[in-house]
Amino acid sequence: MKLDIQGHSGCDITIVTEDNELHIHKSTHDAGYVPRLVNQANKQIAASKTEYQHIRVPKIFEVVQTPTDATIKMEYIYSKNFVEYFESAGFEQIKYLIGAIKYFIDLEINHSTLQTVPSSILTDKMADVARKVEKNVHLKDDAEAQELVRRSSDVMNGVGDMVMPVGTCHGDLTFSNILFNGNNYYLIDFLDSFIESPLLDIVKIRQDTAYLWSTLMYHKPFDKVRLSIISEKIDTAIDEYFTEKYDWYRRYYMPLQLMNFLRILQYGHDDKVIAYLKRVIAGQLAILNNSKNA
């Protein structure tokens, strides 16, 4: 049996029955995307070797690669997406999820080492964002977007070298890349990150908990108030936990969250999403400006 379903990344996702078990085949026929998909598979294979209590990683059975195509064959997980899960989760399930996220990121921190990330990583990335925004037909004549990019460049130039844990991260730890199965949470769609730091995973999860990014991409009806209440609860818990524990989180979370949204903005093509991104970035710049003046 083969069942084609829609994925997020542009890859083909197929559910396949083999030996009476369901498998997922994720494949690309874009030669340019092949290395990215293979790296994703390798990162997922590496992550699946670590025990994370309630956080789990679907097993990869095989990676088939040619110069023009790649297919990852992996375990199928019976699960809910984040909206379905939050729509029915009791308070104890939310408590378990918060605990699992903290545990997972703490384990990543333990598997990383404190390193100095040179300031050029951030400033080079900012220059790259500025170039892409300049070339984006939806943004190049948008004076507000250009001004936000200019002000963001000033912020990035002022950050300097950053000392933070480097070594392990998921790379795209948003709610849409978590499959919810009871009190077990399966991580999918690992990605290379421009800094392989657990801090980038906190940035990505808070992209959803603080800014509700993934709900913007969700088009079925759902209880937005309930989801916002849950997101705020998770966000406060994560923020308080890491603020209390780590100086690098207090110092670098906000500039890296700004960079995260700038990197989304650079590919913006939908007016509604661009307006949302500009609002978020303006808000982040205001917070950074206030903290600088405090």
Added chain:
Amino acid sequence: MMTLIVPIAANNPEYAHKLPQPFRLDDEGTMFCVKAITGLPKDVIRDIYFVILREHDERFMVGEQLAMQFRRHHLANAHVTVLDQPTQSQAETIARAIELNKIEGVVFIKDADCYFTTDEILPQNGVAIYPLENLPIVDPQHKSYVAVDDMFYVTNIIEKRVVSHFFSAGGYCFEDAQEFCCYYERLKDYSPLYLSHIIYTMLLDKKIFRPIQIDGYQDWAVTHVNQ
């Protein structure tokens, strides 16, 4: 002792020419919103506030009619609170009533469009629940559902999603009126805001809610919205 609040401040376009259902009379001449509280234990209730809209009062003279109902049913401790403007949610109606009447301590909220009996209401956070299977006819889309664990604590309350065979029967107890108002203030910008959202937020903050078991549930107006 506790304060009982009956919010009836929803505005609905049809109320421009039609008496809202909670103000209509049953066969014995009792207003439905008054009948809605007659199954509650009187000995634990200090004051009762029926919260209505000025617009409805002026159009249908419901304030005077309520006063007659109070005399007839010997409700000497019942009062009418008139709001000048419609509220955005039932939670806002309750918060306004608490603020205007300077209510403190335990409050019990009773929906005006349903009836139940219960022998005891403890002065603690709680939600009245009733099993779906006890209803001859069910309209599941217009109810919120309450999940209860083995120790009989409320673990979840959800709008319009059947996650439990218990539904919320339209009675809510908050052990601290001021705490309720704090949660309302925190959530007031959300829309549509239901009481279930406030209770769920309190559950997430580790506030304990117990189910209140009731009998004889009657649903008078599943299609009417009562704030």
